[in-house]
Amino acid sequence: MHNRDAVFLEDLCPKLRDRRWRKSLHEFTSKSCIYCGKNSESIDHILPRSKGGLSITENCVPACLSCNGSKSDNDAFEWYRKQRFYDPRRSMAIRAWTEGDIRLALRLLKWAEPKQNAILEKAKSRHNNEEDYSLQIA
Numbered sequence: 398m399h400n401r402d403a404v405f406l407e408d409l410c411p412k413l414r415d416r417r418w419r420k421s422l423h424e425f426t427s428k429s430c431i432y433c434g435k436n437s438e439s440i441d442h443i444l445p446r447s448k449g450g451l452s453i454t455e456n457c458v459p460a461c462l463s464c465n466g467s468k469s470d471n472d473a474f475e476w477y478r479k480q481r482f483y484d485p486r487r488s489m490a491i492r493a494w495t496e497g498d499i500r501l502a503l504r505l506l507k508w509a510e511p512k513q514n515a516i517l518e519k520a521k522s523r524h525n526n527e528e529d530y531s532l533q534i535a
Contacts, residue, residue, distance in 0.1 A: 445470035
């Protein structure tokens with residue numbers, strides 16, 4: 398039997414494929430909104446579907462409900478420039494995402510959150526130190 402002869406579960410159930418795709422978008426950004434950095438709960442179309450935008454990875458980004466609702470069907474870049482949380486690094490990340498360079502977009506997003514990354518690393522090192530002390534006590 399050849400691979401092309403196989404029937405895949407995703408082919409029989411398109412909703413499963415869509416759910417996995419949406420989940421993978423959230424995992425790319427560690428479940429954070431691409432615009433403001435809060436917890437992402439929805440998928441936003443950079444070029445809105447009402448203006449011909451497609452539901453493809455290059456046009457869909459994880460967003461919090463607040464940003465998604467506020468943006469509505471406006472142009473993402475014009476809307477984002479007017480926000481008080483505007484960050485040019487995030488704007489460059491969104492541009493890279495739309496051009497299909499997701500790896501660059503993720504690097505720029507990581508660069509846009511240096512404080513958050515430092516806090517996470519500090520917490521991890523503190524947790525590792527606590528494990529070391531527990532081993533020394535035993």
